[in-house]
Structure formats: structure tokens, C-alpha cells
Amino acid sequence: MLLGFTLFFSTWLIAVDVLGVWRFRYMPGLWEVIQEWTAKKPKFGVSIFTSEYYTHIWYSLRRVLIAFSFSLVLGVPLGLFMGWYRKFKEFSFPVFEMLRPIPVLAWVPLAILMFHTEEGPVIYLTFLSAFFATTLNAFLGVQSIDRDLIRAAYCLGSKPRDVFRHVVVPGAMPYIFIGLQIAMGVAWFSLVAGEMVAGRLGLGYLVNSAYTTSRYPTIVISMFTLGFIGWLSSAFIRLVGDRLMQYRARVLSSG
Amino acid sequence: MKRKMAGGSALLRGIIGTALFIGLWQVGTSLDSWTGVSLPIVAQLPPPSSVLDAFLPLIRSHGFWSSAYLSFVRVFWGFMAAMVIGIPFGLLMAVNRTAKAICFPVFEILRPIPPLAWVPAAIIFWPAPELSITFVTFLGAFFTVVINTVGGAEQIDRRFLLAAQSMGADKRTIFRRVLLPATLPSIATGAVVGMGITWQVVVAAEMISGGGQGATTGGGGGLGFLIWNSYLGGAIPKVVVGMIVLGVLGYASSTIVRIMSTKLMPWNRAI
Amino acid sequence: MNSLEHEAVAPAKQLRGGISIRNVSKVYGSGRSSFMAVDSCSIEIAPGELHVIVGPSGCGKTTLLNAIAGFHSISSGEIYLDGELLCGPGKPQAAPGADRVVVFQNGALFPWKTILDNLTYGPVIQGLMTKKDAQNLARERMATAGLSGFEDSYPGELSSGMARRVEIARALLNDPKVLLLDEPFRGMDNLTKSIMHESLLQIYDRNEVTVFFITHDIEEAAFLGSRVSVMTTRPGRIKETIDVDIPRPRDYRVLTSDKFLGLMGRIVDAVADEAQKAFEAGERELA
Numbered sequence: 001m002l003l004g005f006t007l008f009f010s011t012w013l014i015a016v017d018v019l020g021v022w023r024f025r026y027m028p029g030l031w032e033v034i035q036e037w038t039a040k041k042p043k044f045g046v047s048i049f050t051s052e053y054y055t056h057i058w059y060s061l062r063r064v065l066i067a068f069s070f071s072l073v074l075g076v077p078l079g080l081f082m083g084w085y086r087k088f089k090e091f092s093f094p095v096f097e098m099l100r101p102i103p104v105l106a107w108v109p110l111a112i113l114m115f116h117t118e119e120g121p122v123i124y125l126t127f128l129s130a131f132f133a134t135t136l137n138a139f140l141g142v143q144s145i146d147r148d149l150i151r152a153a154y155c156l157g158s159k160p161r162d163v164f165r166h167v168v169v170p171g172a173m174p175y176i177f178i179g180l181q182i183a184m185g186v187a188w189f190s191l192v193a194g195e196m197v198a199g200r201l202g203l204g205y206l207v208n209s210a211y212t213t214s215r216y217p218t219i220v221i222s223m224f225t226l227g228f229i230g231w232l233s234s235a236f237i238r239l240v241g242d243r244l245m246q247y248r249a250r251v252l253s254s255g
Numbered sequence: 256m257k258r259k260m261a262g263g264s265a266l267l268r269g270i271i272g273t274a275l276f277i278g279l280w281q282v283g284t285s286l287d288s289w290t291g292v293s294l295p296i297v298a299q300l301p302p303p304s305s306v307l308d309a310f311l312p313l314i315r316s317h318g319f320w321s322s323a324y325l326s327f328v329r330v331f332w333g334f335m336a337a338m339v340i341g342i343p344f345g346l347l348m349a350v351n352r353t354a355k356a357i358c359f360p361v362f363e364i365l366r367p368i369p370p371l372a373w374v375p376a377a378i379i380f381w382p383a384p385e386l387s388i389t390f391v392t393f394l395g396a397f398f399t400v401v402i403n404t405v406g407g408a409e410q411i412d413r414r415f416l417l418a419a420q421s422m423g424a425d426k427r428t429i430f431r432r433v434l435l436p437a438t439l440p441s442i443a444t445g446a447v448v449g450m451g452i453t454w455q456v457v458v459a460a461e462m463i464s465g466g467g468q469g470a471t472t473g474g475g476g477g478l479g480f481l482i483w484n485s486y487l488g489g490a491i492p493k494v495v496v497g498m499i500v501l502g503v504l505g506y507a508s509s510t511i512v513r514i515m516s517t518k519l520m521p522w523n524r525a526i
Numbered sequence: 527m528n529s530l531e532h533e534a535v536a537p538a539k540q541l542r543g544g545i546s547i548r549n550v551s552k553v554y555g556s557g558r559s560s561f562m563a564v565d566s567c568s569i570e571i572a573p574g575e576l577h578v579i580v581g582p583s584g585c586g587k588t589t590l591l592n593a594i595a596g597f598h599s600i601s602s603g604e605i606y607l608d609g610e611l612l613c614g615p616g617k618p619q620a621a622p623g624a625d626r627v628v629v630f631q632n633g634a635l636f637p638w639k640t641i642l643d644n645l646t647y648g649p650v651i652q653g654l655m656t657k658k659d660a661q662n663l664a665r666e667r668m669a670t671a672g673l674s675g676f677e678d679s680y681p682g683e684l685s686s687g688m689a690r691r692v693e694i695a696r697a698l699l700n701d702p703k704v705l706l707l708d709e710p711f712r713g714m715d716n717l718t719k720s721i722m723h724e725s726l727l728q729i730y731d732r733n734e735v736t737v738f739f740i741t742h743d744i745e746e747a748a749f750l751g752s753r754v755s756v757m758t759t760r761p762g763r764i765k766e767t768i769d770v771d772i773p774r775p776r777d778y779r780v781l782t783s784d785k786f787l788g789l790m791g792r793i794v795d796a797v798a799d800e801a802q803k804a805f806e807a808g809e810r811e812l813a
Binding site: 185 | 269370506
Binding site for chain 3: 152153154155158162167173245250
């Protein structure tokens with residue numbers, strides 16, 4: 001594994017700093033980026049020691065968290081209902097499936113019209129993509145439940161509402177958490193896109209503004225920060241899921 | 256007989272649901288002109304009637320089709336590149352442990368970086384703006400295709416491989432006759448999802464390079480650009496038409512990919 | 527470890543759970559794609575009887591069981607439980623309920639609940655007892671069944687044999703009239719299966735419950751059943767019903783007795799050509 005990292009970073013180092021091969025000449029060098037990132041007084045204004053860095057991180061993080069929460073609260077119940085109540089699904093699924101393929105960024109103009117605030121459009125876009133992923137996976141989760149489990153619940157005297165609570169919701173959990181991880185990933189995707197087009201502050205905005213102001217190392221810093229935070233947030237969700245669904249871990253460990 | 260009726264009534268309900276949605280949309284946007292009461296968010300949207308009016312002229316215009324074509328070309332090349340490079344790369348990592356140990360960690364570090372964050376880096380690196388857009392598009396689908404390929408190959412029931420071995424197959428045959436077909440479903444999933452991502456990235460890239468805050472050079476045109484331009488010009492119904500067209504194109508291309516992949520897997524027809 | 531204790535004085539069995547299946551047919555699909563799964567089956571099952579349906583794969587045995595359980599409708603005929611109509615003309619589908627509990631082929635313990643929670647689910651959800659009482663009762667039953675110590679385990683941690691026994695215990699905790707078993711021991715190795723058979727017979731001897739058991743295993747059918755119905759290949763009809771008049775309690779020694787072998791012979795004769803037909807038709811299990 002270490003070999004992989006060394007290979008990657010050394011290729012970067014060689015291609016840009018040492019050889020300046022072809023187009024790589026124009027890219028910010030590895031050493032340059034590291035120096036910038038760890039500098040107390042960075043040349044281009046952004047490093048782990050500057051507050052600007054953390055401001056951007058916070059703005060992006062905040063937007064994602066708000067949007068994600070909305071998508072969770074709206075998407076999971078919607079997906080579960082669509083999976084459980086067939087009639088409801090027949091009414092709502094076509095509309096859902098027609099709206100889903102519309103690329104999130106195509107909503108930008110409407111989002112700007114609908115939400116006059118500064119943060120509104122970006123949060124809305126982020127919410128939208130996370131929402132579709134969450135709902136869809138919750139829906140698939142219900143469908144994935146072994147029908148015998150539902151029948152068994154009825155046999156044991158449950159009413160439909162009991163079956164929903166004791167079988168459908170726990171049964172869909174694995175898929176729901178997969179959906180949430182995916183939703184987190186697409187949330188970051190949409191957030192960056194939204195910030196690049198219509199945002200003020202935030203990591204996506206930083207990537208763009210760093211480019212337009214020719215602060216090349218900063219571009220790379222923001223990219224990797226984005227990647228890291230994105231990974232962290234998905235990993236966090238996975239951890240929560242593992243804790244909630246202990247019964248799965250135990251099966252695996254008992255071989 | 257019950258099943259036929261059930262299918263029919265599902266369709267009916269779908270139509271009713273959709274009609275209800277459009278109806279609410281119309282009411283929500285027209286409410287202020289009827290009653291003087293306007294809804295907070297929804298009122299700002301263009302009503303379906305205006306969208307319908309804008310539809311035909313736009314479809315007839317030459318500019319529209321050239322934009323659509325441009326977007327499509329970008330999608331096509333990005334997607335193809337992602338498949339052609341991604342599938343072998345994924346398979347390599349699945350069969351060769353050293354390759355995986357070397358490449359996978361780096362891959363996993365780069366994967367969470369949103370594709371659009373690569374745009375400036377891509378513009379700096381690639382000589383032509385068109386190449387940068389295609390590169391970013393490629394990235395979007397690439398990660399999905401690879402991760403699905405690797406995951407699918409690793410989930411193969413060990414027994415298939417052992418059975419092939421016990422029948423005397425060599426490594427190359429096992430790869431071609433067992434591993435590859437068994438991984439196809441996952442590759443197909445990766446392709447369908449990747450296709451969706453491709454459209455998202457293309458539209459985003461077109462909007463960013465055409466408008467927004469990043470005044471990057473070149474790479475103009477395409478449906479994303481058309482939408483943004485229409486917005487700037489105040490032709491909001493056109494925006495919605497553009498959105499609908501994109502939705503249809505995205506859905507159609509995913510469906511085509513899905514159909515093509517099912518053709519490649521005739522054994523899935525069973526049961 | 528796994529044997530139940532016979533009580534010193536066996537309580538007199540209260541008889542309930544008599545099933546009357548009259549001319550039941552089930553047709554799936556419609557028009558050109560329809561097929562008849564079950565064709566005019568009639569069986570009378572006395573209260574407290576252990577009735578086994580044996581037949582080749584795909585003959586419709588599970589369809590009958592599902593009809594009794596209320597998982598799908600019947601196309602014609604009637605089914606009565608203790609004289610009350612379960613399903614019939616005007617009421618094509620019975621409502622599933624805790625008076626007819628099913629034990630499923632592939633196991634249906636809730637994977638996300640502990641064994642104890644699985645067991646107490648029925649009584650608690652029906653409001654028959656408080657959670658505390660249900661837990662105490664469940665613990666008792668587990669102890670009798672030799673399953674103590676697994677209360678806080680999850681189903682995924684149990685072997686299939688233990689899981690199946692837990693599922694049977696879960697069903698019985700609801701004091702059902704009928705216990706419906708859909709090839710519950712399918713796929714188990716013979717050693718585990720014999721243990722399961724003993725377990726089931728002991729449970730049957732101790733409880734006042736009618737058992738409706740489906741299998742394709744002839745020896746199992748003859749060993750367990752009070753009466754055995756042989757079903758033809760699809761569309762399933764009742765070919766023959768055979769009385770197994772071997773006294774209870776039965777143990778493994780029965781398996782080699784002349785009477786038993788004679789009975790098995792009769793069943794084999796009845797099933798054999800059905801099995802051949804099913805095989806040639808490439809019959810798949812409908813499950």
C-alpha cells in the first residue's frame with residue numbers, strides 16, 4: 001500500500017518538479033503544494049494555519065449537513081412508503097423517475113428563482129441529488145426484504161402497522177445505509193458544482209477562485225481537502241450503520 | 256386475469272399521479288394571477304403552459320440541436336473512455352493482488368474528490384478546453400465503473416473458480432470464461448450508473464465554463480450552456496424545456512446501456 | 527442436551543384445529559399463460575392429527591399450505607377450520623393469523639431481533655401478555671427445548687438446526703390451533719434431520735396442536751405422520767391417503783420395523799411414477 005502512495009507522489013514529483021514533462025510543466029508541484037499547505041504565512045493565503053481555510057471548509061460542511069439532513073428526513077420515509085404501499089408507489093413513482101434523471105445542475109436557474117437567499121440555491125441543489133439517492137435506496141431496501149419474513153410477521157398476529165415497524169424498517173436498513181453513503185457522495189458532488197456556479201465561500205468556490213486568481217497550489221489543496229472530508233463523512237455514515245446493525249457484524253464474526 | 260388488470264391499473268395510477276403533479280404545478284404558479292395570493296417558493300416557477308408554448312419553437316430551432324449534439328458528443332467520449340480504461344483497470348486490480356495493493360489506495364484517495372473540483376486542474380493540464388471537459392466527464396464515470404468492476408469480481412462465488420480449475424482450465428481460460436461473465440452484471444450496473452453521472456458532469460461543466468463565477472475559457476456550447484444562457488436572457492420556460500430534454504436524454508441513454516448489457520447476459524433470462 | 531423431558535403425567539389433549547379441505551383448486555395467471563397448481567383437492571384432517579403431504583417437487587403442496595395460512599387465495603372450493611370458513615366462495619383468501627402459524631422452508635426468524643425477541647414477538651404484538659411475562663415464558667420453553675444460553679444471540683449466529691427449532695418454538699408460543707410446516711428440514715443432513723424429527727415428535731406429543739407438514743421425503747413422511755396424503759405431480763391432486771397406524775411415541779427403532787417398511791412401500795409405490803413424471807417435465811420447486 002505504501003508503495004502505491006510513494007509511486008503516486010513520486011510520479012507527481014518527477015513529472016512536474018523534476019522533468020516538467022509535456023503539460024505537467026504547468027501543474028503545481030508536489031513540494032510546492034505541501035509547502036503552501038503547511039506554511040504559517042502561505043503565499044496564496046490558504047493553509048492549515050489560516051482561518052480562511054477553515055471558513056471555506058465550514059461553509060461547505062454546513063451546507064452539506066443541512067441538505068443531507070433534509071434529504072434523510074424526507075427521503076427515507078418517502079422511500080419506505082413507496083416500497084410498502086403499492087398504490088402510493090404507483091401514483092408517485094413515475095413522477096419521481098421522471099424528475100430523477102434531470103441533471104442536478106440543470107436546476108440552477110430555477111433554484112436561483114425559487115430561493116432568493118444566498119445559501120438557498122446551493123443547499124437546494126445539494127439536497128436534491130441526495131434526496132433522490134436516499135429515496136431510491138430506501139425503496140429498494142423494502143423490496144429486498146425476504147417475503148417470508150413479512151408472512152411470518154402476519155402469521156404471528158401482526159397488523160400491517162406492526163409489520164411496517166418491526167419488519168419493513170429494520171429490513172430495509174442495510175440498503176438505507178448504502179443509500180445514505182451514496183447520497184453523501186452525490187451531495188458533495190452537487191455542492192461543489194453549485195458553489196462553482198452560484199456560491200460564495202466554500203471549498204468548491206475556492207477551487208474556482210483559486211484558478212481565476214492563479215493560485216495554483218491552492219487549487220490542489222482544496223481538491224484534496226474536499227476528497228478527505230467527503231471520505232470522512234461517508235465513513236462516518238458507514239460506522240453509524242455498522243453500530244445500528246450489529247446483528248450483521250456478529251454473523252460475519254461467528255464465521 | 257387479475258394480473259392483467261393490476262398492470263393496467265398501475266399505469267392508470269401513474270398517469271393520474273403525473274397529471275396531479277402537473278396540475279399542482281400549474282395551480283401553484285398561476286395562483287397569484289388568479290387570486291392575488293402567491294405561494295412562497297413555487298410561485299417563481301414558470302407554469303406548465305408557458306413551458307409547453309416554448310417547447311415547439313425550441314425543438315425546431317437549429318441552435319437547440321447543435322447544443323444537444325455537442326453535449327451528446329462529450330457524454331459519448333467521456334463514457335467510452337471511462338469504460339475502455341476503467342473496466343480493464345478494475346479487472347486488473349481484481350485479479351492481480353500486487354496491482355491492487357499499489358493502485359487501490361491511491362484510487363480510493365482520489366475517488367471522493369468531486370469530479371468538478373478537477374476542472375481547473377484539467378484546464379491547466381490539457382491543451383484544448385474540449386479535452387478538459389471530456390477528461391472531467393471521463394473521471395466522473397471512471398471511478399464508478401472501476402469500483403463496480405472490482406466489487407463484482409471479488410464477489411464471485413469461489414466455487415466457480417475452483418470448479419473451472421478442477422476441470423483443468425488455465426488462468427487465461429478462467430479469466431475469460433468464468434471471471435469475466437460472472438463480473439458482467441456488476442460492470443453493467445457500473446455502466447448504467449456511470450452514464451447517469453456522465454450527463455450530470457457534462458451539464459455542470461458546460462454551465463461552469465459558459466457562465467457562473469469561473470470565467471474559464473472555451474468549452475462553450477452544449478445544453479448546459481443553453482440553459483444557463485436562457486436563464487440569463489430571462490427565457491425561463493426555455494430553461495424548463497432544456498431540463499426536460501436533458502432528463503429524457505439521460506434516461507434514454509441509461510436505458511440503452513441497460514438494454515445492451517442485458518443482451519450480453521442471456522443467462523439472466525432464467526426465472 | 528437436546529431432548530425434551532416427557533412429563534410424568536401427560537395432560538389430556540384438547541382437540542381443536544380440525545381442517546377440512548374440500549375440492550380446493552388454485553389457478554395462477556390467466557388466459558394462455560394460466561396454469562393449474564392444485565386441482566380439486568379434498569382432505570379431512572382431524573383435530574390434533576399430524577398430517578403429512580408428500581409429493582414430488584412443484585406439485586402444489588406449498589400452494590395448499592399457503593392457502594390454509596392465508597398467503598394467497600383459492601380459485602374454487604372451501605377450507606374450514608374447526609367448522610368455520612377460512613376461505614371459499616365469496617371469501618377467496620383467508621386472513622393470516624396466529625391460529626395457523628407457519629414455519630418456513632428457508633427459515634424466517636427476524637435477523638435483526640435476538641432469539642428472545644423473536645420468540646416473544648407474537649404474544650407481545652397481539653397484546654396477549656406483557657413483555658416481561660412473554661420473556662419468562664419464552665425462557666421456560668427454551669430451557670425445555672435445550673436452547674438455553676442463546677436468548678441474546680442473533681439468528682445469524684445459530685446453526686440451521688437450532689434456528690429451525692427456535693422457529694418452531696416461536697410458533698408454538700402463540701398456542702396455535704394448527705402448525706404449518708413447509709419442508710422445514712429440507713437441505714439438512716440426515717443426522718441433524720433425525721434429531722429434528724425426534725424434537726418435533728416430542729413437541730407434538732406434548733402439545734395440543736394439529737400439524738400440517740409438507741415434504742418430499744417419504745421416510746420422513748411415514749415416520750412423522752398420523753396420516754399421509756400423496757399428491758400427484760402438477761396439477762396436484764390427492765392420489766391416496768394412507769393411515770400410519772404405528773403407535774406413539776415413536777422412536778428410531780420404528781424405522782426398521784416390518785410395519786413401517788410395508789407402509790413406506792405403499793407410499794413409494796404411490797409416489798414413484800409421480801416423481802418420474804415430475805422429473806421428466808423438468809419440474810421446478812414452486813418455492
